[in-house]
Amino acid sequence: MSMGGRVLGLHLGLLVVLFALQFVLPAYHHGNIARIMVLASYAVGYNILFGYTGLLSLGHALFFAAGMYGMGLTIQHAGFTPAPALIAGILAGALVAGGLALLALRTSGVAFMIVTLMFAQAGYLTILYFGEYTRGDEGFVIQQAQRVLWGIDLSDPTARYFAAWGLFSVCFLLSLWLVQSRFGRTLIAIRENEERVRMLGYDTYAHKLGAMVVSGTISAAAGAFYGLLFGYAGATFGSVQYSIFPLLWVLLGGAGTVLGPFVGTLFMFYLIDLSSGVTSAYMLIAGVALVLLTLFAPQGLTGEVRRRLWKGLP
Template identity: 65%
Template sequence: MSIGTRSTLLHLGLIALLFVLAFVLPSYHQGNLARIMVLATYAIGYNVLFGYTGLLSLGHAMFFGAGMYGLGLAMQYGGLGVIPAFVVALICAAVLSAVVAMLALRTIGVAFMIVTLMFAQAGYLTVLYFGAWTRGDEGFVIAQSARQIAGLDLTQPTTRYLAALVLFSAALLITARMMQVSFGSVLIGVRENEERTRMLGYDVFRHKLAAVIISGTISGAAGAGYAVLFGYVGATFTSVQYSIFPLLWVLLGGAGTTIGPLVGTLFMFYLIDYSSGLTNAYMLIAGVVLVLLTLFARLGLVGEIRKRWVAWLP
């Protein structure tokens, strides 16, 4: 069995498992897993840039936010339905990531991280500045009656779970496929040795640009999905913390692996969920995990498994 077939089976098996879980999980965990799948979609988007292309962004919350506010504002003030508003959200995220990429990709390394951080900070402040529409930190709620696609009620828990699964599966399969074609190999080439890749005749800038746009648009899709499935749009989701989260999830799960983003998000979500029952300083866990990963497991969970036991893991 070739590696390509194995990884396709792995992904389809994972999706099938998640599908079955929709009907067996108790409602509390069903709700959690729906949320985790949407956030893991965000992590998958982040992984395209960080894991595969080797560019560490500290500003992805602006893309998540572009999707979230693109959809939220289009529904709230434009009166659009879910599907057209989702398209608006994707366009917002794609345009924003293209503009940011054109500027930020002129820098490398630490400067790239800080430039993305600054752009995201400007984005967060912009949301606050237009508080009359965005309701700032307080945010706004998307009416339950509007959250429907062709008669399907997205507020109904199982429907919502399955919608989240569709979003997650699309992102997973698209990125997995992307990494099987030569475009993906070139991204890895850029990550491993940019100058060598250029001197093999690849346009490094255009590949990086495409990576930022794909990454930003998937992140935006996750933001839009979050807004419509959980009915809330707020400035917190554009703050620095939400730029750090996908980095944390991807690092924990395994950068540059297809299922790492889900694994990382799942672990971190439940870690924070349990610890927030014990203390209000639950972000302490995030800090400790980041430090431990930096010191002892740079490859993340799936990355370490791949290195030690299962070399074919995609």
């Protein structure tokens, strides 16, 4: 089998396993894996910008929240049904990502990181300020009757799982295709040496702008689906914490690998889940795990597999 065939087989194999797990997982883990797939989609979006383009953003919660509130507010206040509400959430995230990109990409390095953080905080404060509509910190519940898509009740565990699987499959395969395309290879070249890419005649600004819009749109889709599938939208999802989480997931799984976001999200989710049953300082355990991985597996779990066993793993 060719290298490309093995790569495609591996990634499709993961999707087949996740599909099959729906029929065998106990209820607790069934719900967990559905949640992990949606959050891993968020991490996939983050990985395109950070892992492949080399831009460290601390503001991705802005896109996640834009998708969530774009979906949730149109259902709550405009009477949208789930399908157009999801589209509204995704478009909201794409517009926010495009607007932020036009401003943030005027900077680089640490300044870029700070600018994205500032705008994310502004978004979070906006959610709190318009509490009359967003319900602020308390958030709002999306009722079961409002979560029926094409006659399918997304509050049903099986329907929710398959919807999460569908979202993750699209984001995952899109990421695989993107990084193997000419555009994706140019992003990787920008990450490695932007000045040389610019000297070769490529418009690096346009490529970074495109990467940020794609990244923000995928993150917004994850936010919109999260709110719809789990029936809740709250300001917490726009806080700094939810900008740090995708960074941790990508670092743990392996930045710049297609599998890394899912592996890192799965690892971190269950690490926090298990350690929170032992101590209230569960984030300390997560921090120790990250330090150990940084010391002994600096390229992340999937990154180390690529370095040691499979050089051609995208």
